[in-house]
Amino acid sequence: MINKNYANLKESYLFTEIGRRVKAYTQANPDKKVIKMGIGDVTKPLCKAVTDAMNNAVIEMSTKEGFHGYGPEQGYDFLRNAVADYYKNFGVSLKSDEIFISDGAKSDLGNILDLFDKDCNVLVQDPVYPVYVDTNIMDGRKIYYADAVEKNGYLPMPSETCDADIIYICSPNNPCGAAYTRDMLEEWVSYANSRGAVILFDSAYEAFIEDAQVPHSIYEISGAETCAIEFCSLSKTAGFTGTRCGYTIVPEALVRDGFELRKLWLRRQTTKFNGVSYVVQRGAEAVFSAEGQKQIKEQIRYYKNNAAIIASTFDVLGISYTGGVNSPYIWLDCKCDSWEFFDKLLNEIQVVGTPGAGFGKNGEHHFRLTSFSTLENTTEAMERFKKLKL
Amino acid sequence: MINKNYANLKESYLFTEIGRRVKAYTQANPDKKVIKMGIGDVTKPLCKAVTDAMNNAVIEMSTKEGFHGYGPEQGYDFLRNAVADYYKNFGVSLKSDEIFISDGAKSDLGNILDLFDKDCNVLVQDPVYPVYVDTNIMDGRKIYYADAVEKNGYLPMPSETCDADIIYICSPNNPCGAAYTRDMLEEWVSYANSRGAVILFDSAYEAFIEDAQVPHSIYEISGAETCAIEFCSLSKTAGFTGTRCGYTIVPEALVRDGFELRKLWLRRQTTKFNGVSYVVQRGAEAVFSAEGQKQIKEQIRYYKNNAAIIASTFDVLGISYTGGVNSPYIWLDCKCDSWEFFDKLLNEIQVVGTPGAGFGKNGEHHFRLTSFSTLENTTEAMERFKKLKL
Numbered sequence: 001m002i003n004k005n006y007a008n009l010k011e012s013y014l015f016t017e018i019g020r021r022v023k024a025y026t027q028a029n030p031d032k033k034v035i036k037m038g039i040g041d042v043t044k045p046l047c048k049a050v051t052d053a054m055n056n057a058v059i060e061m062s063t064k065e066g067f068h069g070y071g072p073e074q075g076y077d078f079l080r081n082a083v084a085d086y087y088k089n090f091g092v093s094l095k096s097d098e099i100f101i102s103d104g105a106k107s108d109l110g111n112i113l114d115l116f117d118k119d120c121n122v123l124v125q126d127p128v129y130p131v132y133v134d135t136n137i138m139d140g141r142k143i144y145y146a147d148a149v150e151k152n153g154y155l156p157m158p159s160e161t162c163d164a165d166i167i168y169i170c171s172p173n174n175p176c177g178a179a180y181t182r183d184m185l186e187e188w189v190s191y192a193n194s195r196g197a198v199i200l201f202d203s204a205y206e207a208f209i210e211d212a213q214v215p216h217s218i219y220e221i222s223g224a225e226t227c228a229i230e231f232c233s234l235s236k237t238a239g240f241t242g243t244r245c246g247y248t249i250v251p252e253a254l255v256r257d258g259f260e261l262r263k264l265w266l267r268r269q270t271t272k273f274n275g276v277s278y279v280v281q282r283g284a285e286a287v288f289s290a291e292g293q294k295q296i297k298e299q300i301r302y303y304k305n306n307a308a309i310i311a312s313t314f315d316v317l318g319i320s321y322t323g324g325v326n327s328p329y330i331w332l333d334c335k336c337d338s339w340e341f342f343d344k345l346l347n348e349i350q351v352v353g354t355p356g357a358g359f360g361k362n363g364e365h366h367f368r369l370t371s372f373s374t375l376e377n378t379t380e381a382m383e384r385f386k387k388l389k390l
Numbered sequence: 391m392i393n394k395n396y397a398n399l400k401e402s403y404l405f406t407e408i409g410r411r412v413k414a415y416t417q418a419n420p421d422k423k424v425i426k427m428g429i430g431d432v433t434k435p436l437c438k439a440v441t442d443a444m445n446n447a448v449i450e451m452s453t454k455e456g457f458h459g460y461g462p463e464q465g466y467d468f469l470r471n472a473v474a475d476y477y478k479n480f481g482v483s484l485k486s487d488e489i490f491i492s493d494g495a496k497s498d499l500g501n502i503l504d505l506f507d508k509d510c511n512v513l514v515q516d517p518v519y520p521v522y523v524d525t526n527i528m529d530g531r532k533i534y535y536a537d538a539v540e541k542n543g544y545l546p547m548p549s550e551t552c553d554a555d556i557i558y559i560c561s562p563n564n565p566c567g568a569a570y571t572r573d574m575l576e577e578w579v580s581y582a583n584s585r586g587a588v589i590l591f592d593s594a595y596e597a598f599i600e601d602a603q604v605p606h607s608i609y610e611i612s613g614a615e616t617c618a619i620e621f622c623s624l625s626k627t628a629g630f631t632g633t634r635c636g637y638t639i640v641p642e643a644l645v646r647d648g649f650e651l652r653k654l655w656l657r658r659q660t661t662k663f664n665g666v667s668y669v670v671q672r673g674a675e676a677v678f679s680a681e682g683q684k685q686i687k688e689q690i691r692y693y694k695n696n697a698a699i700i701a702s703t704f705d706v707l708g709i710s711y712t713g714g715v716n717s718p719y720i721w722l723d724c725k726c727d728s729w730e731f732f733d734k735l736l737n738e739i740q741v742v743g744t745p746g747a748g749f750g751k752n753g754e755h756h757f758r759l760t761s762f763s764t765l766e767n768t769t770e771a772m773e774r775f776k777k778l779k780l
């Protein structure tokens with residue numbers, strides 16, 4: 001009666017275990033200031049354009065005339081059109097009915113699998129955002145791993161040896177912080193089209209891209225509209241981790257086994273979802289306004305400055321790493337067991353990061369730091385790194 | 391590659407077709423005032439306690455100190471505890487970790503099926519809320535129908551002839567408006583326990599119950615904690631149709647095939663969901679405050695008064711119906727093709743309702759009216775009914 005695939009899930013204890021060790025340390029050393037650069041959560045509050053819009057929406061909801069009941073499951077046109085306009089910045093033209101407003105990329109990355117057969121083969125990268133793996137284990141799909149390692153710059157390319165139907169690409173990457181260039185994504189798109197595979201493209205970190213060679217959207221690559229679904233979120237772009245809004249793009253031209261996936265997803269969402277809160281959608285709309293864009297870009301500059309401080313420190317210290325340029329993450333080569341390194345940082349300099357082992361076998365000997373802390377704490381953490389005996 | 395079960399879904403055109411016919415009529419008769427009593431959406435704005443709480447939460451989110459990032463996927467304790475306290479009113483004691491905050495009952499009613507095997511047999515009632523049927527067709531499960539008809543008071547009871555693993559019960563019922571008494575639910579609970587079936591209990595309309603014999607929660611029945619999952623929503627309770635918040639109860643004692651379903655659901659939600667917006671959860675918390683309860687009960691009284699006006703009119707006119715007492719819905723026996731009756735009401739008295747045929751074969755010759763309109767429109771609609779030649 002029960003979906004037995006759940007028995008195949010590994011207990012995911014990564015952040016629980018980090019919390020346990022940090023708690024034990026702080027209890028034993030109440031006088032020490034611990035700096036947290038582990039979990040990928042933001043620290044800056046919502047920007048004024050967003051909170052003003054949300055406050056106005058709440059006031060609307062309190063009046064007979066302004067009240068909004070059930071909205072369209074796929075999101076209000078005012079927000080879908082704002083997203084379509086945003087994509088024009090990348091030279092990508094989308095119809096509003098190819099855009100689905102979500103309560104975050106995580107939900108849709110999991111729920112999209114409803115559309116696919118259980119016998120599809122899945123390709124993920126190792127190290128990997130664990131959600132890609134666990135959602136497929138829940139469905140009993142076979143999973144292949146592409147190595148993201150130093151010798152390929154943490155950016156694996158297509159291989160003829162693996163027969164994948166569903167391909168996950170997260171660029172800029174979590175946890176590695178590496179980002180695919182236009183040329184590399186062209187290879188992935190032609191590979192997917194040639195085999196009839198579908199790319200699930202996670203662009204949650206696109207707002208951190210500064211390199212002109214790195215696409216913000218997979219649809220900047222011609223041919224992607226016949227093989228890719230894109231998932232994005234305002235969590236890191238605009239600090240929506242606790243506000244919950246994102247969007248999923250399913251192009252009309254994406255057809256498999258005679259089914260238009262956009263129509264299947266619309267049917268899935270109208271049946272199993274009731275849309276995102278009106279108040280939240282008004283806040284999200286404000287992110288794309290001129291004022292909103294100005295304010296969120298200021299926040300992103302702040303985080304990217306933290307990343308630059310970490311990167312330049314590691315350059316001086318000769319610590320090899322990826323990320324920090326087009327990404328809020330720095331993925332460093334700690335040259336030892338990643339949990340040992342975690343304990344070393346906690347005990348010797350009271351800095352908390354994320355052991356790479358939590359992201360897969362290739363995460364071993366690696367460590368993730370985020371730039372989402374405050375400038376003060378980031379600077380202090382780097383001063384402490386300089387004192388660290390490596 | 392595609393989940394072929396989607397090909398077995400019937401196009402759901404009920405509300406699209408209603409919209410089409412209403413639009414055609416209003417274009418042909420721009421002078422006529424059409425009164426809508428069809429879709430089950432509310433008309434009253436959010437109450438003050440809720441909008442005050444949401445406004446305060448938005449202000450918090452705009453400050454460094456008050457900002458909330460990622461919250462617990464299963465919801466904040468402040469809201470889970472408020473729900474637990476609310477259940478004490480029904481003599482039901484819940485642990486907060488048996489309570490999962492959702493973005494509405496519809497999402498969780500669909501997503502809960504992730505936990506069950508595809509070869510489970512499903513029992514729904516006919517007429518039925520279409521989501522119960524479509525979500526199982528998407529998974530390829532076999533569906534049995536229990537007739538909800540006049541001769542059983544639209545409240546089918548367990549039958550030995552059907553071997554169901556998953557049993558859907560919506561009480562008070564959508565669309566019939568009928569509600570199970572304590573004795574009747576005791577029969578369903580012992581039936582489910584005796585066969586190891588799981589009841590998915592939809593209590594979305596519990597706030598409309600006035601009959602002391604009608605339980606607000608399945609857990610008022612002893613033994614339900616070993617066989618039932620309960621889904622509730624603030625959509626009809628507090629006008630959250632566009633604000634999106636509900637809750638799902640999975641008791642610790644519910645175990646099947648050696649799996650504790652509460653743990654499976656927690657794993658599903660931590661993997662495929664990122665929690666409900668902090669601002670919305672603060673609004674939901676306010677629903678359960680003393681002030682909030684006072685304000686929403688006023689709204690519910692307003693809608694129930696509309697229902698009473700409809701019911702008393704039908705009593706006078708000799709139209710037989712169920713609902714309107716413990717439910718916002720009136721389900722009337724229109725003694726003819728339900729789409730014909732729809733056209734008759736639209737053309738002769740300009741009242742829009744929902745043809746029963748849209749809810750299943752037993753919906754034929756029946757018609758649903760809602761009490762969610764304004765007092766003025768409800769009263770006027772009933773005056774028009776009196777002039778209707780039936």
